[in-house]
Amino acid sequence: MNRQKARALHRLGVPTRATEDDRISAVQDIVRATPALMRILQAVKDLGLPDAWLVSGGIYQTVWNALTGRPSDFGIKDYDVIYFDGTDLSYEAEDRVIQSMNTALPDLADKLEVRNQARVHLWYEKRFGRPYFPLSCAMESLTTYAAKTHAVAVRLGDEGAIDVRAPYGLASIFAMRLTPNPATNNRSTYEEKAKRMTALWPELDVTEWDAS
Structure with missing residues (x-):
């Protein structure tokens, strides 16, 4: 990436120097230029999953890699795909989609x-030790993430359009700032x-939980 493009991307992290539409457009460009993400989005679309999105780390960490000149898949632990199907809450139905x-x-x-996401409340408390309310749609799950920075989703629309959603905005992603979501009880x-992310991306600015 040339320096001019890098500076343009970093400028997106300053709310007064760019609009949210600018940031959405940049995410679309980065996703479109990342073969692995496009393959995932196409597979999700081809399966016809209801209310389905690629969310969180696979997106914002790809943006961080673009900002810092690292390989697009650097540090990405997993690619989270969510969907919402309230017609069948069985594990077997979910497992068929996984397979x-x-x-x-x-x-x-x-x-x-x-x-x-329609069945997360059925297993969440047993796994994490705290209750999880039943969701009404896939997007609602983004509001439960520990960090507002994590709350980003993309999907492939008609004619190759990339739909981007971020309930808390995208500025913190481009600022490489991890911002807690105090609406959740997810401090730990x-x-x-x-801790994991700053080890991989030392440029990251972490807002302390108590400062949120």
């Missing part, structure tokens, strides 16, 4: 995390993720 995604993308199968998760 379909793995079959479509065998080389990425070990990094794919596919979850039906936030601090654990912050």
